[in-house]
Amino acid sequence: MATEVTPVDEVELTGSSVSYSPENPAPVIEPPRARTKRTQSPGRSARTNFELYGWLFMRLSGVVLVVLVIGHLLIQLVLDGGVTKVGFAFVAGRWASPFWQFWDLAMLWLAMLHGGNGLRTVINDYAEQANTRFWLKTLLFTAVAFTIVLGSLVIFTFDPNIR
Amino acid sequence: MPAGTLYRGREGMWSWVAHRVTGVLIFFFLFVHVLDTALVRVSPEDYDKVVATYKTPIVSLLEYGLVAAILFHALNGLRIIAVDYWTKGPRYQKQMFWTVMGLWIVLMIGAIYPVLGHAARVLFGS
Secondary structure: OOOOOOHHHHOOOOHHHHHOEOOEOOOOOOOOOOOOOOOOOOOOOOOOOHHHHHHHHHHHHHHHHHHHHHHHHHHHHHOOOHHHHOOHHHHHHHHOOHHHHHHHHHHHHHHHHHHHHHHHHHHHHHOOOHHHHHHHHHHHHHHHHHHHHHHHHHHHHOOOOOO | OOOOOOOOOHHHHHHHHHHHHHHHHHHHHHHHHHHHHHHHHOOHHHHHHHHHHOOOHHHHHHHHHHHHHHHHHHHHHHHHHHHHHOOOOHHHHHHHHHHHHHHHHHHHHHHHHHHHHHHHHHHHOO
16 A cells, blocks of 8 residues: 655755644744734625725715805804804894705714714824724714714704793 | 835825814814804803803904814815816825915905904904
8 A cells, every 4th residue: 555645745844944744834924914803805794895985975075064164154254243143043043944954954964974084084093002992983973973963953953932 | 304204294294284183173163063052952041151252352263263274174175185086186286285275375364354353343442
């Protein structure tokens, strides 16, 4: 019965590799971009286009916000006496119109999400510890969600005859 | 620039730095601004009391700073979009940066009287 010769046996090991054999293999070198649970092979569901959509959202919301926010600054700070006219009566007058309610609601949502995603990028860039990143982003998410909900409630439940 | 850094300085890097700084400042103002506006659900008096602080000279100066931050962020944001989507954008990014700065200075001069005029009247009378 002839012993089967495998290709491994044919390789003559030299230098520091002499001590390695099929029974005592060299340690495996981890590939530079090892797949972890969060970076599974392409095609698996763990990969999403979240960052692409985030990038696109920053540009689309940015263009809309330029119009909404500069319009808002003109109304609040420049036209008709600037900031001096602002008061409860002025707010009541504007929010009597669904157009300005929608304007402010759109500005609130887009600006908070645009700013929230911007701060997320800043946190990812500067917070080096995974733990710090997690807690800063949790705090950020809470603040953004709270502000959007509070602001939306204020616009929808505004009562000009509150007193 | 010191050796061994990825930062390249000049228009590209500094506009990126200014975009971040102004963005973070605007975000924190927005948070406070939604809270102060929420006072319209408490009472007209409470809202008007807080808004009165927005009309003081010191806060007016801060408002001028806010306008400065927003206008830079808006104009430079449009420049970033042009760099990303306009085929010649990357080649003209420097020229676009200086266009942004020129427009920003013109708009900031235009904003002096509307935003700071009231503060000047409070401080110097009439």
